[in-house]
Every structure is written in C-alpha cells, then in structure tokens.
Amino acid sequence: MDIVKEVLEKQAKESAKYKSIEVIKHEEVKIDCGRLMISDPNSFTEELKENTETYIQNLTRDNVQLLVNSIWQLPTERLDEHIVVKLPKPTFALPRARKLPVPKPLTKWEQFAKAKGIKKRTKDKKVWDEELGKWVPTYGYQKFKADRDKNWVLEVPKNIDPMTDMFQKKKDLKNERVAKNELARMKNIARAQKVDVPRVGFVSEDSATAKELHIASTIAKHSTASVGKFQESLPKEKNARGIGVRELIPGAATKRKRPLDNKTERTEQIETVQKILNKRPKIDVEKAVQIQKREERIERENKPAEPKKKKGSHPKQVKKFGKKPKSGIGRKGNRKPAGRKRR
Template identity: 40%
Template sequence: MEDVYAVLNKKAALDVTSQQSVSVTKVLDPEIDLGTLLCFDSNDFDTQQLRSNQEAYLTNETRNNVQLLINKLFELPLKNEDGYMYVDLPEPRYNLPREKPLPTPKPLTKWQKFAIEKGIKKTPKPKATWDEILQKWIPAYGYKKAAADKEKDWILEVPGNAADPNVDLFAQKREAKKERVAKNEYQRLRNIAASRKIKVPAVGLPPLEGTLHSNQLKTAVDVAKISTASVGKFQPKLSKEVISTKKNIPGLKKEKIPAKSMQEEKSSSLQILESINNKKPKFNLEKAANKAIHAEEVERAREKKEGGGKKKGGRSRSKGSFKRPTANTGKRLGKQKGGRKRR
C-alpha cells in the first residue's frame, strides 16, 4: 500500500508543477489597453533562452502577457442581465490604424437637402387609406386604386370661371397626371446625374444634331488659323482673343528637340541600348509547334504530288480492261400514258 500512495503523491506533485500560476511578475509592468485588448511588453528578451529554444521561450512570454491581460479584465466590475455575466470595456487609449481609408459619404440629393432644411422626416406610407366618400378602404396603388378613383370621380363639376365649359375635364385630368409623372422622372434623373457628377444641360432639351459643342468650335477656330502658308504666324489676332495652348492641333509642326551635349547624347544612346539588351525574347511554344506541324504537312503534300497520287500496292488497270455495255440487248419501252416526263 505504501508504494501505491507514493506513486499517487508523486503524480499529484507533477500535476501541480505542470500547472502554471495565474500570477505573473515582470521587471517592468506591461502597458495594457483594455479598450482595444492590447498588451505592450517593453521588457528585454533573454538572449540566451531565445537562442537555445526560441519557440518555447516566445510561447511562454506570450502566455504570460495574455495572463496579465486576462487578470486586468477580471478586475473590471461584473454586470448581470438576464442571467448573463458581462463587463463594460473602458474607452480605448490607442487608435488602431485602418487598412483602407474611411469611406466618403455619398452626396445628398436635392430632395434630401430640402428635407434636412425643412425638418421633413421619412414616415412609412400606409398601404390603404379610408375614403369618406366611398366608405371603404382603398389601396395606395394598384388596379383597385384606379377603379376606386373612377368610381369616386364619375362626375366632375365645371368651375364657374372656366374659359370653355365644353372642355373634357377627364382628359385634362389625365394629361395633368402624365405631366406630374414626367416631371418626377426628370427630377429623379437629374438627382442621379448630380450624385454621379455628370454634367447635364441647364435647359431641359438636348442639343440638336447639327449643332457643335463649344470645344469643337474652339478646335475649328484653331485649325482655321494655322491653315495659312505661314501656319498662322502672321495671322491677325482679335483684341480679347484667348490664345489656345493645345499642342495636338492638327497641322502644327512638331517642336524641334534642343541640341544636346556629347555626354547627354552618349548617356541617352546607352540607355536605349541597355533597354534593348534587357528585353528577353519571348518563346511561344504553341506557335512553334503549329509551325512545325504545318511544315510537315506541306512536305507530305509535296511528296504525294510528286508520286502522282497512286496508291501503293494497288492493282493497275488499263483502259480496255473495263467492260462496256453491249448494244441491242435492252428492251424498248412502249408509249407511256400521262404525257411527257419533265426533268
């Protein structure tokens, strides 16, 4: 029995020594930021242990720093809610850098700016409203809404100040609705263009087919000026004329390259030579294989043509060896009924 107790005590002692303590002591206390769960250890490494067993030493140091961070977390006041225990982390002291910049906010549309200025808040629209005239619930959209409008407005009163009492008020109402829908659609497209920074004409109509843009007119003026024999050198200029700075106007002469010194010319030539030498020739394996196959096919076709196209091992026949049909051995058909056969 003594041997059994000795073995159990030895095993218990080994278990105690294998379990590391939760209390960690260091020369310099690490700096801990609980808001971001960071631990900065400014202690020096033990170079001897680091060289002898690097993996085990770094693992032990990491474990100790994590243990210190967990000890600090357990010092925070616990809170209980619905049977769950939690702690509130303090405000972080370090701002962690982002991998990508902050996303830029989308520009507000014209309606959004107007709603902010007027304090208009978006409220969900009801799907059905109560109509006092029909005494029933009418949907906000759909075929039932249109049927209810026809049922409600089956008669329209002609206003007393109407210029023409014989005007079709129903058609006038339909046209007004179409104009409202078109105006809303036009405003929606303008908002999309403004959010995407697309330039739209100030007038609601697009330019005609024959009209040119202002940039095209400026280019045409510049081309017309340099169309003289002196390439526009002696062309008179207007008092408030803006001189074009474009270099790619058709007809302009290229600027002459200024003269270089011998050293500059030598260095530029050496750079060109070096760039040519550095270029490695590209070998296209597929193209080379196709070229070799094509050459073999051409050679095979040439040999076949020179050989006369005769099959090897075949039996040669002369012209007279073929049997020809003999005459006066067939039967002549009589007259057929039904007319001549068309081919």
C-alpha cells in the first residue's frame, strides 16, 4: 500500500504542474486561425496591480491555450509521419507598412520566349578550343584573353580603306552593342515601374532603318528650348508620325486638374484679375528713345526727294499785302498841304 500511495502522490505532483486545457472567459474571445491571432476583449482585474508578471503570464497562457484548442478543431491529415492542419483564410484585416510584393514583370525577350516556348539553357563554363588547344571560358576576362590570343591578326576587306584600324573598329562595334543592351535594360526598368520615357531612334549607320533615322531626326530637332520652333526644315520635310507631346517635351504636364467648386474658382479668378490690374508696366527709357530714333530715321528715308533747282533761275517771290492803298495816300511826296487853298 505504501508503494501505491507513493505512486499516486508522485502522479499528483506531476499533474499539478500542468493546468487544464479548458479556459473560461467572461466574454468570448475572437480567434483568427488564418493569422494565428487572438483578440481578448476582457478587462483586467485587480490582480494586475498586485502581481503584474504572474498575471500577464497566466493571461498569455490562457489565450494561447484557446488558440491551440481552435487549431486542433480543424481537419487534420498525416504528411510524412507528421500530423498537419490546413489553416483557413484570414478574417482579420491586418495593416501593412508597405504594399504587397508583386511578381517581377517580364522583359520583351522573356515574353517572346514564353510565347514561343523557348527554354533557357545554361552555358558551359569552359569549352575546348581547337586552335588554341586548351579549355577556354565562355565569359569573363579570361575569355577576352583567349580571343586576343586567337585573333591576333585581322584581315582588312577590299571595299574599305586599307589603313583602317580593324581592332579599333571591332572595339567600337562591341561598345555599340553594349550601349544598345544597356538602353534596352533601362527601358525594361522604366516599363516595370510604369515610367513614360521619350522615344529615341537608334542611329547606327550600319543597322538603323529609314524610319528610325526619321524619328531620331524629329526628336533631335524638337530638343531645343523652343521645341523646334526656330529650327530650319528642308523643303517638303515632315515630322515623324506617332510622336506625341510626352516624347517631344518630357516635362510637359499631362495630369488633369481637379475640378474646383464655385467658391474656390471665383476666389482664384478674382485674385488673377487683381494681379493683372495691379501690375504696373515697366518703362524702359533707353529702349523707347531708340524706337523713336529708328522711326524718325525710317520717316526721313521714306520722304520723297525735292526737285533740283536749275542754274540762273530764281524762284518767283510773291509778296502778299492787305487792301490796296488809294492813289496819293501814303506816299511821302504826294502829300497835300493842309489848310485853305489860296488863289
């Protein structure tokens, strides 16, 4: 009997360490198994002030126990000797600091390869070169060294200048390909971020088409501060089609303004009118004097020339008088003596 009593006491002590899985709450808690989250609306008791740490530990344990109980109520299945459950869809709208990640958009080549069923193949790191008689890497600076050892001499074609540097020409073609690939890469980035970029033409003398040259010429002509207003054009020259304001003027505003209410629109119109009425014109005195002098000079130049005078001829002078005086009056020698006439 002593042995049985000891076993029962030992079992009672071990069971005292673990609490029951049944948790009683005054108000029902909200459990979201999809997010493994529980929301407890019950208020705190006075025990929180007396023993804070113990109260929080017990509260956390009870809530976690309720969450585990709800998970075990879901349908289970065995997978690789393990019992698993499939969580349902979340019901709680959890806010995020950032937007949800979206899949990376495909490039033009990736879209074409996907449509045509082209699969990406991995290149071998090294291949056997018969001329050099050794293994040569397919990329990297070691590949460049192998090409230099292999193509140590280049033939000059007959249709070009024999003094042409073929090594420099080959280097320029490589730089051109690198620049073209970099331009395509930047366009893919802009397309992924939905950024409008001006279209340009690829003006290579070897691979550019007439359409690309026409587009490049039109964009270059309109790339001035006046948007090509004062650029000279060839006779019967037309701009390339399909080029809009965004491409010719990248900084042009294309967003529509938000419609205003009547009060705000009236206030803005009144402010505009007051600015116009209160604005005083600036008078440039020097510029006004120059304009006046220029007008006088033009008037003198446009004035008809006077006829030349003949030699020995004098112009007739006509003196105008008032009333014709009476005979004898007004002349000094014809005055009659005053007084009575004597015989």
